[in-house]
Amino acid sequence: MTQERNISQDGFKATGPAQARQELEREISRLPVDMLDPRRRLEKMVRADIEGKPFSELTKVTYDHDGAQLCGHVMLDNLEGKGFVIGDFTAVGALTAAAIPLVCAIMHAAASRGEDLDGFLMDFVYPSIKGPSIKGKKVILVDAWLSEKSFVQTSSLVTLRHGNELNLDFSILQNEGAELLAITSLVGSLGKGLAAGGSTDTATDVGSGTDMGLDLNIDEGQDQEMIITLVNPLSQEKQDLPFLPLFRG
Numbered sequence: 292m293t294q295e296r297n298i299s300q301d302g303f304k305a306t307g308p309a310q311a312r313q314e315l316e317r318e319i320s321r322l323p324v325d326m327l328d329p330r331r332r333l334e335k336m337v338r339a340d341i342e343g344k345p346f347s348e349l350t351k352v353t354y355d356h357d358g359a360q361l362c363g364h365v366m367l368d369n370l371e372g373k374g375f376v377i378g379d380f381t382a383v384g385a386l387t388a389a390a391i392p393l394v395c396a397i398m399h400a401a402a403s404r405g406e407d408l409d410g411f412l413m414d415f416v417y418p419s420i421k422g423p424s425i426k427g428k429k430v431i432l433v434d435a436w437l438s439e440k441s442f443v444q445t446s447s448l449v450t451l452r453h454g455n456e457l458n459l460d461f462s463i464l465q466n467e468g469a470e471l472l473a474i475t476s477l478v479g480s481l482g483k484g485l486a487a488g489g490s491t492d493t494a495t496d497v498g499s500g501t502d503m504g505l506d507l508n509i510d511e512g513q514d515q516e517m518i519i520t521l522v523n524p525l526s527q528e529k530q531d532l533p534f535l536p537l538f539r540g
Contacts, residue, residue, distance in 0.1 A: 315523060333361040333423045337538060349435045353392040362393055363400030369537050376381055377401055380472055382409040389435040418463050428467035438480040461521040479536025
């Protein structure tokens, strides 16, 4: 089942009146783009894309020349901040077509740092992958927006309630001889008590683009780690994986 673990970088939880934090966010949103750090610049683009929408594939961000560069470097930084350093993983895989530009962006960001990182795409027409062989590699799966309110045709996590797509991903990667380390996304959220292939009627409802109020990850005050439990439908082997969205809704 999905678990939430209390993690705090400095041992303290975020404090202060909600009104003060909201006012700070409004002030930041009014700053010129060139005054913002990369994560804040990317956040501003994501907010603009999802405004008034229940869901977005975030293509206005991921196919933008500046957005693509920001996505690659900021998502790499986020993974490194969570303990996943290039070299510890050697490939990133797109869960859906919406994640293809993200995988490319991460690969190019890694190359600009002098690091080699392969990419691949999960293929459900004939259960396998598209791209270079991942045999013997440690991999991280990527998507644009993953949550229970995502649309079934664009997201895998939506099937946590009624299907097994992520479990199938798990079995495909094991069959390919790869080790899955984590799942990451540009935007993501999970309800409580959900696991891949499982279901619950008491899951916490998650936000949508109209009300999510994006929160930056742990180093910006987020103190909970999200875990996804996957089950190989063939071997019944289970594995708990960190779910590491850059922005949470």
